[in-house]
Amino acid sequence: MTCAQLEQTAEQLALFAHRRGLVLREVFVEHLATDPAAFDALVKVVNRRDIPVIVVPTHAHLSAVGGGETKASRLKRETGAYALTAGGSTP
Numbered sequence: 001m002t003c004a005q006l007e008q009t010a011e012q013l014a015l016f017a018h019r020r021g022l023v024l025r026e027v028f029v030e031h032l033a034t035d036p037a038a039f040d041a042l043v044k045v046v047n048r049r050d051i052p053v054i055v056v057p058t059h060a061h062l063s064a065v066g067g068g069e070t071k072a073s074r075l076k077r078e079t080g081a082y083a084l085t086a087g088g089s090t091p
Contacts, residue, residue: 051079052081
């Protein structure tokens with residue numbers, strides 16, 4: 001993903017959130033070489049700020065983290081938050 005594509009995606013996520021009465025505060029970008037470092041950071045922020053919902057571009061962004069668990073299930077288990085995909089469905 002280029003810097004321009006990342007910026008465009010962040011803008012789309014912010015618009016999606018805004019239309020649902022949410023505020024996009026931060027974008028976490030996962031890099032293949034360090035996966036799941038960005039997700040781990042996200043979980044910490046969600047817990048620290050008691051955030052009830054996150055927004056992701058696609059359901060694939062909440063894929064498996066190992067041991068058969070998905071990032072979506074880990075997010076729910078560790079934070080109580082749920083995820084909305086920009087496509088509008090809840091994983």
